[in-house]
Amino acid sequence: MATIPDPVQTAYEAAAAQRTLSLPTIPEELRALEADDLRGGAEEPLEAIDASGLIIADENFSELQAAHARFANCFLSCCDFSGSLFTDTVFEGCDFANSYFDNAGFTRCTFKNCKLTGASFMEANLEHVTLTDCTLDFGAFNRCRFWAVSATRCDFSGADMAEMELHYVTLDDDRFIGTSFFRTPLLGLDFSTCQLEGVALSDTMAEIYGTKMNVYQAAALARRLGVIVAE
Template identity: 30%
Template sequence: MSNKRLKIEVPKNPTDVPIIDLTFELNNERFFSACKVEECEVKNKSEDRLIFDKMIFSQVTFEKVSFRNVEFTDVLFEKCDLSNVDFSDAIMHRVMMNDSKMVGANFSGATLRNVVFESCLAIYAAFGFSNCKQVGFRNSFLINTDFYESTLKEFEFDLCNLEQANLARTKLKGIDFSTCTFERLTISFEQLTGCTVSFEQAIGFAKALGLIVKD
């Protein structure tokens, strides 16, 4: 059973916004506000320092896209394919990624505030050196996902598959793993203090420390 979820602010998206052709608009604009991108493909784009405000992306596929140092505020991604997109050093505030694919997506060095990843496939995604506060990963696949040396405050993993995820050199105080599944997890044992695990997970950690656990 899931524990009580972390309270996270949701995007403040307006209704009845115009639909735009993002591929065309990227040639002319650096700031996008109160509009929607839906049912399309964005390909072969490398842009930095874009600003997206009060935006909705619905059923959008990104292919060979690099959006470094981009700012997202009040943005919803719904059923999108963000696989291998480069979001490194991005700033995200009140962002929701719902039922989206993010295999190999790069969020390294990103600053995330009030961000929810709900029912996402984020295998091999990279969040190393990110700074996260009020961030939730819920019912998502995070297999081989990298959180190396990240800052995780007011942060939750809820009902996630964390098999072989990398949390080395990341402080885990306040993190609750008890609803998640994994057999192997890369962590720094000195950073385990203050995290919450299930009984079965505690046995696994004890064995990894070389302790002999009797039934």
Template identity: 30%
Template sequence: MLVTDKRLRFEDIEAGNTYTNCTFTTSMATIRVSDAVFNHCQFEQDHFGGSEWLDCTFNDISFANCRFEGSTFYRDQFKGCQLIGAEFIENNWKKCTISDSRVDYANFSSSKMAHCRFTDSSFKEVYFRYLKLVGGLQTSGCEFEGASFVATKLAGVDLSESEFGYLEVNPGDLKGLTINQFQAASLVGLLGVKVK
């Protein structure tokens, strides 16, 4: 069912519905949302700790500077979203996609990501520290300038179709990372190699 231009509580969200231009008020209950589409909606609260989002699609939504510590995202899609400065610490992400979005300065540290894909999005200075990656991480058309992958094993991560001039990584974690020839110069110094 399509729900348009309504002011709703989180408890009013029903599986199978599409919400367009709706505003959702603050909820004190634990948030559990599944099988819903949100188009151009607004969320009045900024703390979603311990929430669970399954099979949801977010189109043109702003979660800038929101907190999602300890949350779960399964088979969710973020399209054209503002996730700048969002806190996704100790999250569990599985088969999620982020596309055409701004994710700069967000923090995904100590999270688990399984089979996720990022396309045409900006991840400048994002923290991906102590991340556990399952099934790699596919990216294309993204910007990762200054992103921090400290203490994250990068085997299965493909950054070859994305851009960065500098990454913060531990040399021992680079094994299995896929990059292109132009990106190699920015990482070779970490290995103690001098380029003349």
């Protein structure tokens, strides 16, 4: 007897196919970057630079361009990076809390141990981006595009991730508590190793079609649909 394929499983497997992430290419020799050089980054692209230990707040860095760059242990809170372009860039131990990256582009970038609490990435584009041990809670990702993005041990609690476009996204041990996925298709995402509690969805809960969850996560969502789950 022929087995009839499960359309949901088929849709999940097709969407869950992954892409090998391309990592940043960083030259061995980098030029040390000073705060004034960063302020002029919108006029001249920053190439092969090493920004370390910068402390700047409430500055406008909109339309900054940086490539083959490293930012380490920088405090750049409440800054405006709207429309900026980062290519082959490493961010490590940086504090970007409450900064703006609206309409920014990130290609082959990595974030490690970074604080991005309350940061705004509205309509930003992230391609081949790795996020590890980062806090992105209460961030704004409305209409943001993730293409080949990996997040490991990151906190997206309270974030607004509405109307996003997600492709080839991998999650591992991340936190989504009170996160809004309103009108964001989550097809192909595997939340089974993550914390997923109290997320905001549309009334039809169509966003979760074709996602993978563990039994406890699925039961919690089933209760919201009015299903009585046997213990």
